[in-house]
Amino acid sequence: MAEALLAAVERGADGRPVRRVRVRAGVLLRIDEAALVQAFAVAAAGTVADGADLEVIVDPVRLSCGRCERTTTSDGLLAACPACGATDLRIEGGDELALESIDLVETAEVPGNPRRDRGNPPEPA
Incomplete structure (x- = not known):
């Protein structure tokens, strides 16, 4: 899972250094x-x-x-509805894994820019 996450981060970073990565995981994945x-x-x-x-x-x-059609959230699977005690529960979500954001390190240089600046065009003369 870590290697697949890294592959997605590398694609998104496009060669730029990464400072922080945020991922969302459903509780049913039981990620440590x-x-x-x-x-x-x-x-x-x-x-x-x-x-x-x-x-x-x-x-x-x-x-x-x-x-009873009540909807609730849980950090795990419930065996019975907390409102009426019924065991006919439909599960929605909880098993997703998504790369939410990648924070990049700010650099003074633009990769591939021979002028070694932030990529701003030269001022007109």
Whole structure:
């Protein structure tokens, strides 16, 4: 998972150094945040994401009751509806994984720019 995340980050960074990465994960994936952060750091060594911070946001699962139609969120699967006790629950979400954002390191140079500036055109004479 860390290597797939790194591949997506590298595509998005397009060769620019990365400062921070934010990913959203559904609670049903049961991601161990500390383990993913460590695995990402190992996978990112020597890449544009070397030393980047990884922030993992865990989204709850949404559950809808088939009897009372109440919708609730949970950090895990519930066996019964908290409102009426029915066990006819529909699961919505909770299993998604999305790269939400990539924060890049600001540099004084534009890659590939021989003038070594921020890419601003020269002032007219």
